[in-house]
Amino acid sequence: MSNDEKKKANHNEEKSDLKGTFVSVMILGVFLVISWIGAFTLFLSR
Amino acid sequence: MHLHKYEKIWLTFGIGALVIFLIVLGYGAFYKGTHPQSHGVTIDQNNIESNEAFKPENLGLTKVDDDKYIINIAASAFNYDLGKDEEGNVVKHIRIPKGSKVLFQATSKDVIHGFNVAGTNVNMMVEPGYISSLEVAMNKPGTYTIVCNEYCGVGHHLMYATLEVYE
Amino acid sequence: MELAKKMKETKLTQELPISKQESKLYMSYISVAFIALLIGGLMGLLQVFVRSGKFTLPFGIDYYQVLTVHGVILGLVLTTYFIIGFHFSLMGKTVGISLKQRRVAWVAFWIMVMGTIMTATTILLGEASVLYTFYAPLRAHPAFYIGLALVIIGSWIAGFVNWSQLAVWKKAHRGEKSPLLAFMVTINTLLWFIASLGVAVAVLVQFIPWSLGYAETINVLLSRTLFWYFGHPLVYFWLLPAYMAWYAIIPKIIGGKIFSDSLARLSFVLFLFFSIPVGFHHQLTEPGIDSTWKFIQVVLTFMVIIPSLMTAFSLFATFETTGRRKGGKGLFGWFKKLPWKDVRFLAPFIGMLAFIPGGAGGIINASHQMNAVVHNTIWVTGHFHLTVATTVMLTFFGISYWLIPHLRGRKLTPKLNRLGIIQAIIWTVGMAIMSGAMHIEGLLGGPRRSSFSEYGGGEQVHAWIGYQMAQAIGGTILFIGIILMVFIFIKLTFFAPKGEEDFPIASEEEDAEPTPPWFENWKLWIGITVVLILAAYSVPVMDIIQHSPVGSAPFDWPIGR
Numbered sequence: 001m002s003n004d005e006k007k008k009a010n011h012n013e014e015k016s017d018l019k020g021t022f023v024s025v026m027i028l029g030v031f032l033v034i035s036w037i038g039a040f041t042l043f044l045s046r
Numbered sequence: 047m048h049l050h051k052y053e054k055i056w057l058t059f060g061i062g063a064l065v066i067f068l069i070v071l072g073y074g075a076f077y078k079g080t081h082p083q084s085h086g087v088t089i090d091q092n093n094i095e096s097n098e099a100f101k102p103e104n105l106g107l108t109k110v111d112d113d114k115y116i117i118n119i120a121a122s123a124f125n126y127d128l129g130k131d132e133e134g135n136v137v138k139h140i141r142i143p144k145g146s147k148v149l150f151q152a153t154s155k156d157v158i159h160g161f162n163v164a165g166t167n168v169n170m171m172v173e174p175g176y177i178s179s180l181e182v183a184m185n186k187p188g189t190y191t192i193v194c195n196e197y198c199g200v201g202h203h204l205m206y207a208t209l210e211v212y213e
Numbered sequence: 214m215e216l217a218k219k220m221k222e223t224k225l226t227q228e229l230p231i232s233k234q235e236s237k238l239y240m241s242y243i244s245v246a247f248i249a250l251l252i253g254g255l256m257g258l259l260q261v262f263v264r265s266g267k268f269t270l271p272f273g274i275d276y277y278q279v280l281t282v283h284g285v286i287l288g289l290v291l292t293t294y295f296i297i298g299f300h301f302s303l304m305g306k307t308v309g310i311s312l313k314q315r316r317v318a319w320v321a322f323w324i325m326v327m328g329t330i331m332t333a334t335t336i337l338l339g340e341a342s343v344l345y346t347f348y349a350p351l352r353a354h355p356a357f358y359i360g361l362a363l364v365i366i367g368s369w370i371a372g373f374v375n376w377s378q379l380a381v382w383k384k385a386h387r388g389e390k391s392p393l394l395a396f397m398v399t400i401n402t403l404l405w406f407i408a409s410l411g412v413a414v415a416v417l418v419q420f421i422p423w424s425l426g427y428a429e430t431i432n433v434l435l436s437r438t439l440f441w442y443f444g445h446p447l448v449y450f451w452l453l454p455a456y457m458a459w460y461a462i463i464p465k466i467i468g469g470k471i472f473s474d475s476l477a478r479l480s481f482v483l484f485l486f487f488s489i490p491v492g493f494h495h496q497l498t499e500p501g502i503d504s505t506w507k508f509i510q511v512v513l514t515f516m517v518i519i520p521s522l523m524t525a526f527s528l529f530a531t532f533e534t535t536g537r538r539k540g541g542k543g544l545f546g547w548f549k550k551l552p553w554k555d556v557r558f559l560a561p562f563i564g565m566l567a568f569i570p571g572g573a574g575g576i577i578n579a580s581h582q583m584n585a586v587v588h589n590t591i592w593v594t595g596h597f598h599l600t601v602a603t604t605v606m607l608t609f610f611g612i613s614y615w616l617i618p619h620l621r622g623r624k625l626t627p628k629l630n631r632l633g634i635i636q637a638i639i640w641t642v643g644m645a646i647m648s649g650a651m652h653i654e655g656l657l658g659g660p661r662r663s664s665f666s667e668y669g670g671g672e673q674v675h676a677w678i679g680y681q682m683a684q685a686i687g688g689t690i691l692f693i694g695i696i697l698m699v700f701i702f703i704k705l706t707f708f709a710p711k712g713e714e715d716f717p718i719a720s721e722e723e724d725a726e727p728t729p730p731w732f733e734n735w736k737l738w739i740g741i742t743v744v745l746i747l748a749a750y751s752v753p754v755m756d757i758i759q760h761s762p763v764g765s766a767p768f769d770w771p772i773g774r
Contacts (some may be wrong), residue, residue, distance in 0.1 A: 018050060019052075020544050032576065036580070039577040046186075064518060067580065068511070068515055071580055083498060083500060090763055123771040158433065160660070165657060167586065169585040171589075173499065189673075191658070191668050197663075199771025200342070
């Protein structure tokens with residue numbers, strides 16, 4: 001395997017490796033955004 | 047230092063969300079004037095009557111204009127002084143028509159107090175030496191409990207009043 | 214070649230044996246924490262009972278006296294002692310401690326104990342029912358403030374010992390990067406020192422002379438500002454030891470490696486920068502602070518969220534990488550491969566989960582004008598019972614399950630492990646009920662820090678009382694959790710079978726990227742921290758001093774003195 005190919009293979013593995021992590025943190029992020037919007041809506045409605 | 051591709055996307059999303067929150071807050075605060083109360087107006091806490099608003103006769107509810115009111119509050123452990131009614135009774139309950147603009151002005155004669163019209167955005171620290179003030183439109187009818195929400199001593203939980211917004 | 218060899222060496226984890234004498238020192242700090250847990254927990258139980266409206270305190274004991282004990286002993290005593298004991302254990306394990314350093318560490322311990330006893334005595338005599346924030350112009354007995362000052366000074370000495378431990382190690386290991394955990398401890402002690410300077414100034418310059426009668430009045434707003442300059446980094450001082458365990462210990466427990474040494478260090482450096490110049494977000498509804506400066510500190514507060522976002526990614530990545538190596542397939546198959554039956558993992562993991570709603574609540578609290586929705590409502594109490602009382606506490610419990618047997622030459626038995634899992638579940642259930650009810654009641658306007666009151670009746674108050682009943686149920690479950698934890702502590706300390714318990718310190722991957730050497734540039738980190746503090750605070754503090762109203766005379770009678 002040439003150096004370039006190696007790099008590519010490494011890269012691909014890395015990408016598939018952390019898919020679960022990515023989905024998990026994005027769920028977390030969406031939760032943060034939703035709760036903030038909820039509180040902001042409450043602030044505006046009062 | 048190496049950041050994983052997914053971490054870059056995640057941080058961009060996260061930081062982006064924070065920036066948007068700040069823009070929304072900043073726009074509200076600086077352009078719409080919804081800053082939390084901070085006026086830095088001082089008063090002599092040992093002689094609050096020296097300020098027109100806190101003379102005994104000016105405490106409590108004053109009608110300024112149609113749909114415009116001022117409520118002056120002298121807080122002390124463990125009481126909100128809202129003045130007296132025509133018969134000379136102590137006021138503990140204030141009534142305001144729905145849709146009024148109300149300017150709340152509060153100060154403390156002794157220690158730190160809180161002033162929260164529960165369930166509304168009228169939520170201020172009341173500190174000796176400063177006048178806390180906030181103007182809001184009272185649009186939702188109902189009876190609101192006004193509570194002292196900063197610890198002021200053994201009778202802290204007995205410090206309250208009520209505010210009624212009627213149709 | 215020479216260089217490669219050296220690199221490899223630095224990647225090995227340093228692990229030094231902990232001597233009996235060292236163990237005794239570390240255990241002393243940790244034991245005080247567990248005594249505090251029991252006393253403080255009992256106070257918490259009394260509070261939720263009183264607030265349910267169905268119970269009155271006997272012997273004329275004042276609710277606010279109980280509340281002061283609860284806050285001081287859990288917020289200041291338990292946390293500080295446990296953290297210092299944990300810090301010392303980590304330093305002892307990774308960089309070592311000399312005889313002289315150990316002696317000084319004992320001096321720190323006894324100064325702190327003396328201060329704690331002084332403060333506790335004044336509170337128990339009813340001379341200091343001022344809550345743990347001791348806002349002027351309520352005046353406690355001078356011994357209360359002097360005791361607090363001693364605790365702070367003792368904690369500084371402990372921190373100085375940590376710094377000298379790292380300095381000695383670095384002299385012997387020129388050119389090497391410091392062990393990750395030692396680096397983290399140094400950041401946290403720096404954070405603590407710089408932050409507690411504020412409260413030390415308030416106590417020494419303002420409160421002590423004023424409480425003794427040498428100064429007639431006190432600048433109330435200045436004292437509050439100095440307190441909150443300390444008060445926010447204080448919560449990070451609690452949180453960072455949990456992060457240490459998450460970054461550098463949990464990976465070993467689950468059979469994995471550190472995700473990234475550099476990113477872990479980077480997040481700690483960011484915490485040092487941004488957890489201090491943010492105190493105004495606790496003072497958003499104050500009348501005397503300019504709103505533009507409040508907003509500037511709100512922006513800085515949002516900066517401190519970033520290292521936590523990084524941490525979330527690192528932790529999930531550690532879990533996923535480890536789970537996949539163990540054969541976990543698909544998007545979430547790795548999740549099942551984690552050691553769910555190991556309390557050393559389970560308890561901190563629940564802590565991590567609790568930090569998600571905890572963090573969300575924190576962002577809401579700090580959101581400038583939006584703070585009016587929640588300020589001083591019991592939502593805030595619900596918030597920090599998620600962050601400090603769940604995230605931090607469950608992680609500390611998780612640490613105790615291996616640290617205490619390691620120090621005592623004993624084993625965590627399968628039976629104790631099972632008890633620990635039950636404890637973690639009890640804690641989770643109790644806290645979900647109590648903190649959940651507090652959050653909702655807070656949104657309905659229910660105040661924090663208040664004894665039971667019907668406030669003249671009304672619909673709103675009825676709703677609050679309903680949630681206070683729920684808090685009493687949750688609080689009772691939590692107290693059962695505390696009893697169980699103290700039981701486990703006693704078992705682990707005195708009765709567990711003799712043996713060797715592992716001190717889990719994770720190492721990096723074989724092919725990990727080297728950590729950049731500039732992370733050791735302490736002068737730069739301290740410099741940036743100081744610049745940020747000065748930028749955030751000098752103008753508004755000058756303004757507070759120049760435009761201050763007349764000072765406040767002390768008030769004793771409101772607290773029943």
